[in-house]
Amino acid sequence: MATTMEAQSNQKHRLANGGRNWRVRKAAAPYLFLLPFFVIFATFGLYPIIYSLYLSFFKGFGFTHKKFVGVDNYTHMFGDPQYLRAVLNTTYYMLGSVFILAPLALVLALLFRSHLLVLKTLFKVVFFLPVITSFVVISVIFLRVFDTNFGLLNSFLNNFGVHPIGWITDQSVVMPSLILMGIWTYLGLNSLYWLAGLSAINQDYYDAASTDGASKWQSFRYVTVPLLRPVTLFVVIQAIVGSYNLFAQPLLMTNGGPSNSSLTITLYLYRQGFEFFNVGYASAIAYSMFVLLLVLSILNIVLFRGYRTSE
Amino acid sequence: MAMMKSVRTELTRAASRWKTIVVTFIVGVVAVLMLAPYAFMAVSAFKPQGEIFASPLRFFPRHYTTSSFDLLFKLLPYARWYLNSFIVAVLGTALTLVISSMAGFAFAKYEFRFKSLLFVLVLGTVLVPFQVLLVPQFRIIRALGGFNTYWALIVPLAANAFAVFLMRQYTISVPDELLDAARVEGAGEFSLWWRIVLPVVRPGLAVVGTITFLAYWNDFFWPLIMTTEPKMFVVNLGIASLIGPYDNQYGVLLAGALLASLPVIIAFLFFQRHIIAGLTAGAVK
Numbered sequence: 001m002a003t004t005m006e007a008q009s010n011q012k013h014r015l016a017n018g019g020r021n022w023r024v025r026k027a028a029a030p031y032l033f034l035l036p037f038f039v040i041f042a043t044f045g046l047y048p049i050i051y052s053l054y055l056s057f058f059k060g061f062g063f064t065h066k067k068f069v070g071v072d073n074y075t076h077m078f079g080d081p082q083y084l085r086a087v088l089n090t091t092y093y094m095l096g097s098v099f100i101l102a103p104l105a106l107v108l109a110l111l112f113r114s115h116l117l118v119l120k121t122l123f124k125v126v127f128f129l130p131v132i133t134s135f136v137v138i139s140v141i142f143l144r145v146f147d148t149n150f151g152l153l154n155s156f157l158n159n160f161g162v163h164p165i166g167w168i169t170d171q172s173v174v175m176p177s178l179i180l181m182g183i184w185t186y187l188g189l190n191s192l193y194w195l196a197g198l199s200a201i202n203q204d205y206y207d208a209a210s211t212d213g214a215s216k217w218q219s220f221r222y223v224t225v226p227l228l229r230p231v232t233l234f235v236v237i238q239a240i241v242g243s244y245n246l247f248a249q250p251l252l253m254t255n256g257g258p259s260n261s262s263l264t265i266t267l268y269l270y271r272q273g274f275e276f277f278n279v280g281y282a283s284a285i286a287y288s289m290f291v292l293l294l295v296l297s298i299l300n301i302v303l304f305r306g307y308r309t310s311e
Numbered sequence: 312m313a314m315m316k317s318v319r320t321e322l323t324r325a326a327s328r329w330k331t332i333v334v335t336f337i338v339g340v341v342a343v344l345m346l347a348p349y350a351f352m353a354v355s356a357f358k359p360q361g362e363i364f365a366s367p368l369r370f371f372p373r374h375y376t377t378s379s380f381d382l383l384f385k386l387l388p389y390a391r392w393y394l395n396s397f398i399v400a401v402l403g404t405a406l407t408l409v410i411s412s413m414a415g416f417a418f419a420k421y422e423f424r425f426k427s428l429l430f431v432l433v434l435g436t437v438l439v440p441f442q443v444l445l446v447p448q449f450r451i452i453r454a455l456g457g458f459n460t461y462w463a464l465i466v467p468l469a470a471n472a473f474a475v476f477l478m479r480q481y482t483i484s485v486p487d488e489l490l491d492a493a494r495v496e497g498a499g500e501f502s503l504w505w506r507i508v509l510p511v512v513r514p515g516l517a518v519v520g521t522i523t524f525l526a527y528w529n530d531f532f533w534p535l536i537m538t539t540e541p542k543m544f545v546v547n548l549g550i551a552s553l554i555g556p557y558d559n560q561y562g563v564l565l566a567g568a569l570l571a572s573l574p575v576i577i578a579f580l581f582f583q584r585h586i587i588a589g590l591t592a593g594a595v596k
Contacts, residue, residue: 025499025500026421026494026500027384027423029417029421029500029501030421030426031417031423031502032418032500033411033413033414033416033417033421033500033504034411034414034417034418034429036409036414037410037411037412037413037414037470037475038429038470040410040466040467040470041433041436041470042471043451043467044451044466044467044470045422045436045444045470045472046432046436047447047451048442048443048444048446048447048448049436049443051447051450052443052444052446052447053447054558055447063450078491083486093445108338111334111338114334115331116330116331116334116335117331117334117335117338118331118335119335119339119377123338123339123342125579125583126342126346127342127345128579129345129346129349129576129579129584130345130349130530131590132525132575132578132579132586133349133527133529133572133575134529134531134547134571134572134575135529135531136531136547136548136550136551136571137352137547137550137568137569137571137572139349139551139554139565140352140554140565140567140568141349141351141352141559141565141568142348143554144348144352144363144561144565145348145351145356148419149364149366150363150364150365150366150368150533151368152347152348152351152368152370155366155367158367172567184348188345189590190452192478192587192590192591192594193591193594196594197593197594200383203342231594233389234593235594241440244440244442245440245441245442247532248532248551249381252521252554265442266382266442267514270532271440271444273446273449274445274449274536279450280445282445283443283446285442286440286442286443286445286446287367287443289369289440289442289443289444290439290440293438293440294438297438
């Protein structure tokens with residue numbers, strides 16, 4: 001009896017002593033766990049956000065010979081035909097993604113959920129493969145596909161008597177070609193986004209709708225579409241962000257040409273910042289993108305907010 | 312009566328079988344169109360140069376040759392580029408996993424001052440397009456003398472807010488009792504992370520690990536501004552540098568692109584579930 005008492009008090013004593021130590025260690029631990037991440041994050045994530053804003057008010061070659069110019073870089077953009085062309089091209093690509101790619105992906109997702117399609121797993125693999133392929137590989141492939149004289153697409157169309165099309169050499173065709181490539185790349189991923197949204201809808205809503213005598217189209221229009229709003233928001237914002245990031249393909253396939261007809265914002269930023277070392281102007285372009293993206297995102301949130309998927 | 316009914320169900324079954332065939336056929340045609348560019352790359356890599364620029368064009372080679380692959384390894388530092396890509400992707404993935412699972416553990420299982428502020432800070436930066444960071448990052452790397460080094464290709468991309476968020480989500484499910492029991496037995500906080508948290512969040516590590524590996528392997532923009540010496544190119548940048556100079560020997564480009572996409576395809580076949588989970592994680596909250 002005495003020994004157990006002693007043992008217990010001993011253990012208590014040890015816990016109390018170790019406890020203080022333990023508490024200190026537990027208080028310090030989260031900061032130590034965060035430290036490695038935050039050192040890198042602060043250096044390459046947070047500081048650049050501020051420094052970029054600062055740089056956007058300066059003009060000059062490189063980082064050393066710079067001069068404060070206030071908002072000149074920003075006002076200059078609105079009169080810069082290349083910048084405006086880049087915004088226009090990027091917006092065009094974005095509209096293609098939102099109004100062609102996203103609906104096509106929804107159709108595919110609906111098919112993936114219907115019993116009318118077999119071999120679903122195989123199809124998912126095939127449609128998804130381009131998403132994980134690098135933009136460089138995609139560019140190398142599509143340079144062979146889009147080639148005017150020896151390209152896969154033109155020689156295929158030739159079988160139907162179609163004359164060769166300058167997919168990436170004709171000013172009015174090059175952006176649609178990039179959109180086509182975008183659809184090829186992102187169709188699978190977008191249909192998976194939609195699938196995730198569709199699976200989140202509670203079956204009860206459809207049962208209720210069919211009890212009320214709703215047709216298939218009606219239950220799609222009045223149950224599926226409204227309940228897909230949160231995913232729609234996500235898909236649209238992804239499409240916008242993806243469009244603004246379009247860079248490697250136009251750089252490698254057309255270098256923005258012919259005559260700037262495939263110049264995108266990120267490509268123009270790259271030229272200004274890393275070819276001409278016009279770092280102030282490049283930073284201003286980057287911030288203008290940031291603002292455009294924020295405005296578009298807020299607009300979408302207002303548009304699609306409200307409904308929730310099934311609880 | 313019963314016979315009529317069975318005839319009718321037989322008819323609807325037949326109709327739906329036809330619908331299935333038609334729908335599957337249409338999707339199958341689209342799938343073939345999706346695969347065609349890929350397949351065209353794969354077979355054209357084995358064509359002699361003359362067949363790549365032939366009119367009329369044939370999809371499959373008339374003569375198979377590996378001369379493009381020979382050029383790639385004999386004339387160009389392709390093997391070195393490939394090795395560079397592996398070094399960057401493997402070390403980058405390891406670093407990302409370590410720091411993001413530590414940070415995720417801190418956010419999931421501890422209470423501390425400025426916790427919510429720091430978390431909002433991390434998540435808030437997801438909204439900032441990466442283009443905003445490029446010029447200052449370039450400047451910082453230059454100041455640190457990092458051009459044409461492995462660490463410059465690896466470290467800046469390792470602070471991934473999305474990875475921290477995902478690891479936090481996975482770590483929340485670790486039972487607190489498990490951690491407290493280990494503490495009573497005298498385990499230090501670091502060994503809690505190493506011995507208890509990491510084994511439990513293995514599915515999260517798999518998801519974040521596979522998409523991080525792919526992101527490093529496929530990245531082009533960052534290596535483009537970080538490297539100028541051909542021997543430090545990653546495979547993507549190496550191939551990109553051949554566009555133009557090697558246009559008339561395009562088989563070399565196709566062979567390079569084919570080999571560069573092999574790890575991605577293999578990763579996809581083995582980790583398909585993790586990759587899909589990682590890439591669609593944001594879609595439904």
